Amino acid sequence: MTTERRNLGVVTGMIMGEDLIQRACSLAINAHTAGRTYTLERQAYSSQVFFAFSGSWSVDDWFAQKSFGDSKVDLTLFPSLRSIGNDETAIVNRSFLRRFETVLRTTQFPKEVEKAVAENKQIVFTGHSSGGAVAVLATIWILENYRPEEKHNPTPPLCLTFGSPLVGDRVFGHALRRENWSRHFVHFVNRYDVVPRILLAPLPSIQRLLQTILNFFNPKSKYFHYEPLGKSLEATEFFGTVMTNALSVASHSACSFMGCTNLLLETVTSFVDLSPYRPCGTYIFCAGNKKLVALKNPDAVLQLMFYSLQLSPELEENIAEVAYKSLEGHLIYEAELQGSLAIQDAVDLDNLEKLPLSSEGAGSDLMRSIDIALNDLGLSARARLCLCAAGELEKQKLRNQAKIEGNRSKIEEGLKMLKGYRAKCEVRELGYYDAFKLQKDTEDFHANVKRLDLAGMWDEIVEMLKRYELPDNFEARKEWVELGTRFRRLVEPLDIANYYRHLKNEDTGPYMKRARPKRYRYTQRWLEHANRKEAGYYSESYLWARVEELCMATESKPLEEVKLMVSELEALILRGLEIGQIRRDVFLEKTTFVKWWKKHDPLFRSEAPTIAALMDGKARELPPVD
Known part of the structure; x- marks a missing residue:
């Protein structure tokens, strides 16, 4: 004592x-x-x-x-x-x-x-x-x-x-x-x-x-x-x-x-x-x-x-x-x-x-x-x-913190597995997001199981944080901010793919408005706070949710409203490029994003010059997934 x-x-x-x-x-x-x-x-x-x-x-x-x-x-x-x-x-x-x-x-x-x-x-x-x-x-x-x-x-x-x-x-x-x-x-x-x-x-x-x-x-x-x-x-x-x-x-x-x-x-x-x-x-x-x-x-x-x-x-x-x-x-x-x-x-x-x-x-x-x-x-x-x-x-x-620390190695192993899955998807010329959304291969199924496993562990952390059941300094610990960031960037695109694969948006609405899990909101805020950035600065992990909403809006909303959404997506990609979180696989030929752009390119090129340049071949200069 x-x-x-x-x-x-x-x-x-x-x-x-x-x-x-x-x-x-x-x-x-x-x-x-x-x-x-x-x-x-x-x-x-x-x-x-x-x-x-x-x-x-x-x-x-x-x-x-x-x-x-x-x-x-x-x-x-x-x-x-x-x-x-x-x-x-x-x-x-x-x-x-x-x-x-x-x-x-x-x-x-x-x-x-x-x-x-x-x-x-x-x-x-x-x-x-x-x-x-x-x-x-x-x-x-x-x-x-x-x-x-x-x-x-x-x-x-x-x-x-x-x-x-x-x-x-x-x-x-x-x-x-x-x-x-x-x-x-x-x-x-x-x-x-x-x-x-x-x-x-x-x-x-x-x-x-x-x-x-x-x-x-x-x-x-x-x-x-x-x-x-x-x-x-x-x-x-x-x-x-x-x-x-x-x-x-x-x-x-x-x-x-x-x-x-x-x-x-x-x-x-x-x-x-x-x-x-x-x-x-x-x-x-x-x-x-x-x-x-x-x-x-x-x-x-x-x-x-x-x-x-x-x-x-x-x-x-x-x-x-x-x-x-x-x-x-x-x-x-x-x-x-x-x-x-x-x-x-x-x-x-x-x-x-x-x-x-x-x-x-x-x-x-x-x-x-x-x-x-x-x-x-x-x-x-x-x-x-x-x-x-x-x-x-x-x-x-x-x-409680010791219990969470005990799961840390499992989280690391899960992220390592998904990182390998993402690299293989690029080789398949389909991209991480679209491959998971289609769920055609056994590897896609295993990735989904790992996604659910990781989500469960992070949801437990979030529930403890909601009830203030962890030490006050937990959200400021550098190692957990970094781990949470890796988790968000690697797993949230899969959650978005799963959401739109099952057409959950038809019942619940857009992913960003109604369905984004707290496990991603929390970890994004951790990084923004640690780096003293404004809310929404690190928004790269929900890029695909913006793409999906843009695809649907093109068919149902006025052109001016869609142009505004394109401008917002341009800003998101610019920020992603600035922080080094936009990779080459986003612009592979078979991705949802590239298919949509090629179909509507003439309408939106002036609203999104950066996207246009990337679609025209500049994306080849981006780093591959690591």
């Missing part, structure tokens, strides 16, 4: 000493107090540049219209914040996003970042309260625009937040982990700070009270740190409402990753408005006794956010005191960290599935130290069980 006391820099995987953390915290709180959009600290002989973002005390800067103030992220600004295969766009807090967009549009921030990158400085983004949310978006922005792997800025940025609310949904966190960006984010959370939990409650449930509570945190308000307000009925009601909603979210999440099949779980979500926001990055929980607990697993962090803020027995009779403690906890980060960082170690919770469920289960010294840390956070046996289940879910994803 690797759970142990370790230096915070080791825990997070970043160069992060006590001085850096304390400086970031101080700057974040000062920026918050000053109320400026952000403050910049650049010291002449320092290797770091700090950007500290201010938060806001206005309700509109926390919730924008909808219950949770959420909206889809702007993919032109953050193109990586999506699920690649599932093509889901991440959800973010609209108010936080709007504030960051204002920073980009109205300040010198982009130029200051560019200057720091040019000087090879480490950029540290920091923020307290909702300023931390803006710092998160700023960090993602620099990771999108100055990618360390492309050597724009070999010194990776760091984001440190203190008492930050949540920013994005599950897809948001999934995307950061897929890109290996999650390691750049470290969030410090005081055990009794209610602010990181606020966005787990819908606005209608807290709207009447939220501005009052924000005034408690506002240094410019007469109610700043005002104890009577902190112990008032409004504060008590606010705390209770937030925690009730946190319970709903944590319980629903726990039931999901524990594999609960009760239909009531789905029914609940139809009438209970659950928050979409989820944690991402490394969380450092300050237990309140100079002890720190570090955790990366997002499902476990969500559980800890709820269970660590439960009432201790001595406080159960005084809910007003707890409400005040939950507000005060948001204002004491500097003092709390000063004591904790002097020790400079943290209990790093890893291998969660092996956590002791009680003190009796902590047999070794290591287990006893872990048990003490869990007790410091007030975690019950139920809470520990939820953490264990979250860890087990992550292990199950790794087991």
Whole structure:
């Protein structure tokens, strides 16, 4: 078991000493107090540049219209914040996003970042309260625009937040982990700070009270740190409402990753408005006794956010005191960290599935130290069980990946067999696509069996991806992107041939509109994302679907519409030539494409000069199938 006391820099995987953390915290709180959009600290002989973002005390800067103030992220600004295969766009807090967009549009921030990158400085983004949310978006922005792997800025940025609310949904966190960006984010959370939990409650449930509570945190308000307000009925009601909603979210999440099949779980979500926001990055929980607990697993962090803020027995009779403690906890980060960082170690919770469920289960010294840390956070046996289940879910994803890896050699063998089949088809002067479509030889039958076998293995992968049952980085792994690309380019033409051989288009419609399997959509998106290309850039594998639709359109659609389709096919072939994926066998004399062109050549030559040149003999210069 690797759970142990370790230096915070080791825990997070970043160069992060006590001085850096304390400086970031101080700057974040000062920026918050000053109320400026952000403050910049650049010291002449320092290797770091700090950007500290201010938060806001206005309700509109926390919730924008909808219950949770959420909206889809702007993919032109953050193109990586999506699920690649599932093509889901991440959800973010609209108010936080709007504030960051204002920073980009109205300040010198982009130029200051560019200057720091040019000087090879480490950029540290920091923020307290909702300023931390803006710092998160700023960090993602620099990771999108100055990618360390492309050597724009070999010194990776760091984001440190203190008492930050949540920013994005599950897809948001999934995307950061897929890109290996999650390691750049470290969030410090005081055990009794209610602010990181606020966005787990819908606005209608807290709207009447939220501005009052924000005034408690506002240094410019007469109610700043005002104890009577902190112990008032409004504060008590606010705390209770937030925690009730946190319970709903944590319980629903726990039931999901524990594999609960009760239909009531789905029914609940139809009438209970659950928050979409989820944690991402490394969380450092300050237990309140100079002890720190570090955790990366997002499902476990969500559980800890709820269970660590439960009432201790001595406080159960005084809910007003707890409400005040939950507000005060948001204002004491500097003092709390000063004591904790002097020790400079943290209990790093890893291998969660092996956590002791009680003190009796902590047999070794290591287990006893872990048990003490869990007790410091007030975690019950139920809470520990939820953490264990979250860890087990992550292990199950790794087991699923291992199963898929076990099929990899079978996939390689199948692709090798089909590659040989394609080469033989060229020798037959018929072409890969048309030979398979005709199904006249035994080799065509064997190729079909192999096609179905490979499709089954890839469909299993796709189903796991749809349910997020594989590690987040799976779709970004170079070896699988390359294997998926080879599979798509080799097997999709056979699927298209089979589709039109059996006239499935007459019932289902064109292949591209209704019938293209997800196994090809997913793998195409993988390559486009890996090479940072727009959607549809790698469309060469469905060339034959375009040809088939063109053949049918010629007999049934107006000439102008067919000419437009020819122009689109010309563009597809130009792109295919550009990336080296149009081979000589496409232009063999007996292929469907060549027969159609020769019949209609005079009508479409002007719309497709490249196709015309290839048909006139230039195709002989293309490479043969390999």
